[in-house]
Amino acid sequence: MVTIKDIAKRLGIAPSTVSKGLNDANDISPELKQLVLDTAIEMGYVTKRMKKETRKRLCVFIENMRYEQSRHFGFDIILGFRQAAVRDNWDITIVPITPDLQLEDPYDRYMVKNNYHGGFLVGFALKDPWMEQLKTTTIPTVLFDNYITKNSNVAYVGTDSFEGIDLAIDHLTALGHTQIALLNGSLNSMVTAHRYDAYIASMQSHQLQVNENLVAYGHYVEDSAKYHMPSLIKNGATAILCGNDLLAVGIIRECEKLHIKIPTDLSIIGYDNLPIAAEISPALTTINQDRINLGRNAYAALFWLIAKVPISRSLLRPQLIVRDTTAKPKSSYHRVRYSSQSSQRLQSNL
């Protein structure tokens, strides 16, 4: 159980100052108040005021994504959203959702019934029942990584996938790679489509031939990697650009089993910069998504929509984080695609 003393210790201020921050006292600056609230939320402290608030309510729906622990992709997004929303005294409810639950109630009815003033939808798939309904919703709604045309009640927030993929291909081509594979995520997702389009555009702008045999679609989970790696490598990939870090981790584990050396034999780039990217060995070169600020940005967009400002989209820049999974490709002469042993193991995976 987090106490006021814990928050005070963390911030290096007196417990009485923390109390002032939590109780909206007048003799403490708004900025320090916000910092106290941010920290309290991050540490899991629940204030009396937060318990009392029932009138102003926002709902975060999350699907197809883990968010319970800090190592999960959704965790910081929701944390950032809650940190930003608390200053306006919103009560935030987190609802894990499924297509079946969406079929029980239309989106607008669900929101009105539960007295939610706005929604933040994270991880929705293109075919989700509510996605169609969002084209005409009257409820202020922010989508993470999804876009709805021509409805000024709905905004899209995310990280610019085009620049992310382009940064990765800049890096790989600077190292000398030309046979760059894309191991993409699930087809039923807008960012998957964006990253494919970005890959094609970036390969072309780098004067590289696109080879469709070097493109595969899996799912955004580690276990998916092994089904796709063999054909990418057999088709000559010297580098694999992955749709997220989990896929990249799957590739690293598979390479371990098959005695393929990273980055000597194969370069790998992830996407997202989850904590595991820094922890795994070799540490993963990846594209950072600033998830705390994505959450804050989502709240800012929702705040604007509620104020009738027709925000359409608000995107953050990705950042390339170079670690240990990328290097020059072997020269063609020295390249050993597979030892016969690796080859046999691969066959059994196909």
Next chain:
Amino acid sequence: MVTIKDIAKRLGIAPSTVSKGLNDANDISPELKQLVLDTAIEMGYVTKRMKKETRKRLCVFIENMRYEQSRHFGFDIILGFRQAAVRDNWDITIVPITPDLQLEDPYDRYMVKNNYHGGFLVGFALKDPWMEQLKTTTIPTVLFDNYITKNSNVAYVGTDSFEGIDLAIDHLTALGHTQIALLNGSLNSMVTAHRYDAYIASMQSHQLQVNENLVAYGHYVEDSAKYHMPSLIKNGATAILCGNDLLAVGIIRECEKLHIKIPTDLSIIGYDNLPIAAEISPALTTINQDRINLGRNAYAALFWLIAKVPISRSLLRPQLIVRDTTAKPKSSYHRVRYSSQSSQRLQSNL
């Protein structure tokens, strides 16, 4: 003269904690340290470390655009920006700029020399000297209707041109138009390129043939319209979609002279929704850009950049405003392209 005690009082913490913050002590959280420094700077407290800090200053540069009166496009953008910035006590300077002035000083040197913490650049052309320098600037900078790749110090704000053009073409096709012309603005502009791409994409998505003879580039001023109208109409246009309201006003005036009836003989759609769009007769159907909120959005983006949040782009939705310049096209049988008198007048304009 501001003292440590004043800062402590303002923040509601002990003077000793303020000292720790100012002296970079280790037993105070980085967030609180930042807050102490921010507050000290804001209150005008001066230490050796802060000697260079004076007043918090932002600069708005404006070019190729009128902004002095409320009927001008730039007026509300700057007003919205100033309204939003004033709450954070920024000192705002408005600087009309030219390519020559840009050649006198590189952008970063100009900003540092004048002690500006950030810039908002409105109306810049693609070939402006500073545009190239923005690729590597370290100064937080927001561009209206311009985009710089891969520099996390620079953000782009504007209205989604793709949706704007698509709304206009939705409206015209619903009325029965198929011969839709685009009278675009200056070539040396990002939005001009976006609106052309949007026109092509939207025509195709409406299953309409693109006829390049129905596309013309002028300048974003009224006088430009008359040079391009004749060929658009001779090539069969039943509707002209204009790059801004001023071009549309030019078309209306030209039609008056030539006794072409609007909207019976020709439909016209503007872009921007300037005050003149509602005042002119017939009142102009147009695409609204919410300029006050564009200005506010620009400040919000600049605020984030200054706080090191890598905002990439933040766009508002456009809105179709239907007035009196759009109607069903004449059936082919009844359509009279030009009276011989009109035709003669047109010749003299070519």
